[in-house]
Amino acid sequence: MPATTPADHPRVERYDPTEVEPRWQQKWEELGLYRTDLRDESKPRYYLLTMYPYPSGDLHIGHWYIKTPTDAIARFRRMHGYNVFFPIGFDAFGLPAENAAIKSGIHPRKWTMRNIENMRRQLRSMGATFDWNAEVVTCEPDFYRWNQWFFLKFLQAGLAYKAMAAVDWCPKDQVVLAREQVEGADRVCWRCGTPVIKRDLEQWFFRTTAYADELLTYEGIEWPEPVRVMQTNWIGRSEGAEVVFRTAPDEHQPGGDELRVFTTRPDTLFGATFMVLAPEHPLVEKLTHPDRRDEVERYRFEARRKTEIDRLSTDREKTGVPLGAEAYNPVNGERIPIWIADYVLLGYGTGAIMAVPAHDERDYEFARQFRLPIRQVIAPRDAERAEEVARRIRGEGVEGSAYVSKAESDVMVDSGEFTGLSSPEGIRAVTHALEAKGQGRSAVTYRLRDYLISRQRAWGTPIPVVYCERDGIVPIPEDQLPVLLPDDYEFRPQGGNALEHHRPFLDTTCPRCGGPARRETDTMDTFVDSSWYWWRYLSPDKEDAPIDRELEERWCPVDQYTGGAEHAVMHLLYSRWFCKALADLGIVKEREPFRRLFNQGQILGADGERMSKSRGNVQDPDELVSRYGADTVRLFLMFMGPWDQGGPWSPTGIGGIARFLDRVWRVTVDPHGREAGDGDGFRAVDAVGKLPGDDDGGTLVDGARSPERTLLSAAHRTLKAVTSDYEGFRFNTMVAKLMELTNLLMRARGTAVAASDEYREAVRLLLLMLAPAAPHIAEELWSRRLAERGEEWRSIHSESWPAWDESLVAAESIELPVQVNGKLRDRVLVPVGLPQAEIERIVLESAKVRAALGGRTPDRVIHVGGRLVNLVVR
RNA sequence: GCGGAAGUGGUGGAACGGCAGACACGCAAGUCUUAGGAACUUGUGCCCGAAAGGGCGUGGGGGUUCGAGUCCCCCCUUCCGCACCA
Numbered sequence: 001m002p003a004t005t006p007a008d009h010p011r012v013e014r015y016d017p018t019e020v021e022p023r024w025q026q027k028w029e030e031l032g033l034y035r036t037d038l039r040d041e042s043k044p045r046y047y048l049l050t051m052y053p054y055p056s057g058d059l060h061i062g063h064w065y066i067k068t069p070t071d072a073i074a075r076f077r078r079m080h081g082y083n084v085f086f087p088i089g090f091d092a093f094g095l096p097a098e099n100a101a102i103k104s105g106i107h108p109r110k111w112t113m114r115n116i117e118n119m120r121r122q123l124r125s126m127g128a129t130f131d132w133n134a135e136v137v138t139c140e141p142d143f144y145r146w147n148q149w150f151f152l153k154f155l156q157a158g159l160a161y162k163a164m165a166a167v168d169w170c171p172k173d174q175v176v177l178a179r180e181q182v183e184g185a186d187r188v189c190w191r192c193g194t195p196v197i198k199r200d201l202e203q204w205f206f207r208t209t210a211y212a213d214e215l216l217t218y219e220g221i222e223w224p225e226p227v228r229v230m231q232t233n234w235i236g237r238s239e240g241a242e243v244v245f246r247t248a249p250d251e252h253q254p255g256g257d258e259l260r261v262f263t264t265r266p267d268t269l270f271g272a273t274f275m276v277l278a279p280e281h282p283l284v285e286k287l288t289h290p291d292r293r294d295e296v297e298r299y300r301f302e303a304r305r306k307t308e309i310d311r312l313s314t315d316r317e318k319t320g321v322p323l324g325a326e327a328y329n330p331v332n333g334e335r336i337p338i339w340i341a342d343y344v345l346l347g348y349g350t351g352a353i354m355a356v357p358a359h360d361e362r363d364y365e366f367a368r369q370f371r372l373p374i375r376q377v378i379a380p381r382d383a384e385r386a387e388e389v390a391r392r393i394r395g396e397g398v399e400g401s402a403y404v405s406k407a408e409s410d411v412m413v414d415s416g417e418f419t420g421l422s423s424p425e426g427i428r429a430v431t432h433a434l435e436a437k438g439q440g441r442s443a444v445t446y447r448l449r450d451y452l453i454s455r456q457r458a459w460g461t462p463i464p465v466v467y468c469e470r471d472g473i474v475p476i477p478e479d480q481l482p483v484l485l486p487d488d489y490e491f492r493p494q495g496g497n498a499l500e501h502h503r504p505f506l507d508t509t510c511p512r513c514g515g516p517a518r519r520e521t522d523t524m525d526t527f528v529d530s531s532w533y534w535w536r537y538l539s540p541d542k543e544d545a546p547i548d549r550e551l552e553e554r555w556c557p558v559d560q561y562t563g564g565a566e567h568a569v570m571h572l573l574y575s576r577w578f579c580k581a582l583a584d585l586g587i588v589k590e591r592e593p594f595r596r597l598f599n600q601g602q603i604l605g606a607d608g609e610r611m612s613k614s615r616g617n618v619q620d621p622d623e624l625v626s627r628y629g630a631d632t633v634r635l636f637l638m639f640m641g642p643w644d645q646g647g648p649w650s651p652t653g654i655g656g657i658a659r660f661l662d663r664v665w666r667v668t669v670d671p672h673g674r675e676a677g678d679g680d681g682f683r684a685v686d687a688v689g690k691l692p693g694d695d696d697g698g699t700l701v702d703g704a705r706s707p708e709r710t711l712l713s714a715a716h717r718t719l720k721a722v723t724s725d726y727e728g729f730r731f732n733t734m735v736a737k738l739m740e741l742t743n744l745l746m747r748a749r750g751t752a753v754a755a756s757d758e759y760r761e762a763v764r765l766l767l768l769m770l771a772p773a774a775p776h777i778a779e780e781l782w783s784r785r786l787a788e789r790g791e792e793w794r795s796i797h798s799e800s801w802p803a804w805d806e807s808l809v810a811a812e813s814i815e816l817p818v819q820v821n822g823k824l825r826d827r828v829l830v831p832v833g834l835p836q837a838e839i840e841r842i843v844l845e846s847a848k849v850r851a852a853l854g855g856r857t858p859d860r861v862i863h864v865g866g867r868l869v870n871l872v873v874r
Numbered sequence: 875g876c877g878g879a880a881g882u883g884g885u886g887g888a889a890c891g892g893c894a895g896a897c898a899c900g901c902a903a904g905u906c907u908u909a910g911g912a913a914c915u916u917g918u919g920c921c922c923g924a925a926a927g928g929g930c931g932u933g934g935g936g937g938u939u940c941g942a943g944u945c946c947c948c949c950c951u952u953c954c955g956c957a958c959c960a
Contacts, residue, residue, distance in 0.1 A: 183955095184955095184956095184957095185956090185957065225878080225879095226877095226878055226879065226954085226955085229877065229878060229955090230877090230878080230954095230955060230956085232877095233876090233877065233878090233955075233956060234955090234956080236956090236959065238959075238960085240960085261960080262959095262960065263960060264960065265960085276960090316958090318958085341958095342958090343958045343960095344958085344960075345958080345959070345960090347959090348959045348960075349959075349960060350960095352960095353960050354960085355960090356960090360960070361875090361958085362958050362960075363960085365958090366958095445959080445960085446959095447956095447959055565954085565955090566954095568955080569955085569956095627911080628911075632911095639886090639887095639897085639898070640886065640887085641886060641887055642887085645880095645887095647886080650885090650886080650899095652885075652886080652899060652900080653885085653886065653898060653899040653900090654899095654911090655899080655911055656897090656898050656899060657898085658911055659898095659911080659913090660897095660898085662911090662913090732886090732887070732888085732897085733887095733888070733889095733896085733897080735897080735898090736887090736888075736896065736897035736898075737896090737897080738897095739897055739898075740896080740897070743897090746914095815893085816893095817892080817893040818893095819892080819893085819940085819941075821940075821941085822892090822939095822940060822941040822942095823941090824893055827893075859940095860940065861940095862892090862940055862941080864891095864892050864941090865892090867892070867893095868892050868893075868941090870892075870940055870941060871940090872940045872941090
């Protein structure tokens with residue numbers, strides 16, 4: 001399909017993307033233009049990664065919004081001489097396939113593979129430069145066997161373990177969820193939005209908390225601030241002290257039990273007037289006084305029954321019951337009562353607190369509720385403020401509340417030998433004193449929990465262990481991997497894990513003793529797949545190891561990752577953890593997976609809601625592509641607004657992009673404008689590359705520059721600006737600048753200027769600049785241009801990015817804005833580089849300026865780099 | 875409540891502390907009578923004015939500055955994340 005030249009046609013062809021685009025896509029594929037040779041060291045590497053899609057069956061416009069600008073980056077980098085690696089794959093395990101299986105009886109593998117087929121076609125229609133040779137599909141045994149391999153390594157290293165825990169369970173998906181996967185104040189499943197409930201189950205975990213501190217460092221990575229903040233908050237490191245209280249003896253128990261609490265405020269220890277345990281705390285049983293048993297049992301039962309929503313709601317009144325037992329405060333030996341209350345969570349800290357109502361809002365509320373003593377032990381140094389605070393704590397005044405400040409200007413009061421110390425000093429001193437007596441130590445607590453990976457689902461990576469009657473939990477030896485999923489399991493309409501009913505899978509023998517054993521039926525969360533898939537792209541067929549270490553060292557960390565911020569505390573956090581764990585196991589070298597991250601925004605439905613089939617607000621890209629062509633859709637998505645912003649979908653304005661490409665077509669293939677009405681004589685540009693307003697009527701040239709040179713100068717100026725826009729992912733302004741240049745070429749079209757070398761050079765630059773964003777039309781016009789000049793064909797995408805000429809970028813004359821006292825009064829045309837004295841002379845000649853000055857002489861004249869003049873008068 | 879991001883024409887959005895509204899959409903008038911996403915020209919922030927011109931304008935209020943959409947302080951609104959985390 002050699003490119004046709006205009007000469008072959010009696011009339012000038014119209015731009016027809018439906019003819020142009022498939023033709024070039026086929027050609028690129030034939031040439032293998034985007035197959036990356038990972039061993040090629042002649043060029044610098046650039047690993048560009050876009051989050052791989054879930055094969056739901058159809059691509060929607062959001063996928064285009066995510067992927068086509070990333071493709072433009074790939075092409076832009078390639079033109080800069082990088083060896084670009086831009087792979088794609090499929091996140092192929094997961095619930096929708098299994099739900100489809102339950103509904104229709106079709107095997108999840110079949111369903112998934114059929115969807116992948118369709119999505120491959122759709123992804124190809126983008127005209128993106130994905131290297132399909134590196135494709136990874138996570139539901140293939142070749143991939144998931146390595147999940148099992150990693151699991152065994154983690155198990156060995158103590159980074160994977162099984163434990164009983166109160167976990168979040170989604171009743172609809174019939175599956176447990178990791179803490180990160182429960183969202184919002186109403187505690188719903190991240191996938192289906194159903195409120196979760198708590199269940200006590202034995203589950204598999206990855207020890208993410210082992211790397212909590214390193215995960216807080218972000219060393220050597222450039223990530224958006226919001227994501228780093230979210231991760232930091234999620235990890236929730238908090239420094240303080242663990243304090244040991246001892247229970248006091250009474251008539252039914254001897255006392256002496258240790259009650260450990262975590263506090264960030266050891267300086268308030270003298271203000272502890274009671275203790276609170278989580279209702280599930282293991283010591284509750286033992287400490288409860290027989291007289292209190294009924295009440296305590298009732299409370300614990302209620303707490304369990306309550307949904308997470310009820311229990312966690314902040315505006316709910318505090319509830320709790322006393323155990324009828326007491327503990328000694330380690331600093332003063334005072335006996336204080338022990339309560340249970342559901343505002344204390346078993347899963348955080350030690351599941352028990354010392355309550356200091358004067359200096360903690362929650363304890364304050366609780367103390368008020370149950371008329372427990374409130375004792376102030378911290379006060380502002382300033383006497384007047386101290387009085388105010390004291391009244392506030394006593395609740396005398398408008399409203400009572402705790403005083404929680406721990407500033408340097410706050411001092412300890414009524415605190416024995418510590419009285420008078422500032423709050424920060426007190427924290428150190430009290431901790432130290434406790435440590436000396438063996439009654440406490442400084443401690444750090446995290447909000448982060450270990451990553452719960454077990455899923456009670458059949459369509460996922462089998463967890464490679466068996467349960468042996470004799471040997472208990474036995475891992476499958478490495479050389480017996482993979483544990484394969486059956487091809488014939490039966491899905492029951494009522495749901496549940498089909499593996500549990502599959503005898504051949506279930507019944508096995510113990511690898512250790514050879515006796516009968518039962519296989520683990522839980523599978524791994526799909527975020528395990530996405531925690532390492534980018535390494536697999538480097539060597540998808542490697543059989544003796546998951547990751548090619550040599551290629552990992554050469555290509556990692558990923559240079560640029562693009563994807564949505566919704567994964568901030570899930571995928572992006574798990575991936576960082578995985579990387580650190582693998583680095584410590586010697587499997588990879590780098591400790592961070594993604595050097596730079598960019599979060600593009602999200603395209604919402606026209607209704608402003610998230611696009612989903614159930615809402616019926618999904619925009620199908622195929623329809624747009626067949627109507628307008630891929631290039632128009634690509635550019636439209638880039639032009640919509642800043643890439644990190646997203647927004648509701650609206651096709652309004654896509655016609656403007658189509659018209660733009662049509663103009664690009666015409667200024668290239670038909671510079672002389674055969675159509676009537678085109679081009680009405682060349683009207684030059686002003687110094688900033690804008691068309692002059694029509695009010696000035698005449699032609700304007702840039703200083704002594706001819707119209708031809710002015711045009712060329714505008715093209716170079718555009719090149720400089722567009723280069724910087726691509727680098728900063730500012731695609732919307734990039735497109736706008738290409739439009740400006742095209743509009744300028746339209747002005748020149750049909751005039752003598754259009755016959756000039758400068759015009760042709762401006763068109764050449766335009767095509768090169770357009771190539772990353774609208775690859776098909778750029779390639780087509782490029783090939784026509786080459787044919788016209790009798791040059792041999794070479795893809796525009798193999799061309800080098802052009803360089804601009806600074807002398808051409810610089811304007812020769814400028815319309816200088818003149819302000820009087822900061823208000824714009826006139827503009828005067830001056831040559832660039834005119835001495836300030838000369839400028840002032842010209843400016844003062846202006847009638848408008850003189851009128852604004854009203855006969856006064858400027859006291860000061862401010863020159864802003866030859867770009868603006870401000871006359872200041874008193 | 876805490877943390878983050880953001881508030882600019884009818885709309886999407888531009889603007890190193892220096893001409894607010896680039897570039898588009900939409901709308902209006904016009905040219906050409908037009909094979910089919912028509913194309914092209916012109917206008918389009920608001921108010922006064924026939925025009926020239928002037929005034930006002932970036933959520934609100936202060937401030938810094940010759941000059942503020944941009945920097946600082948206070949307030950309001952929207953979106954996102956966390957949410958009794960001791």
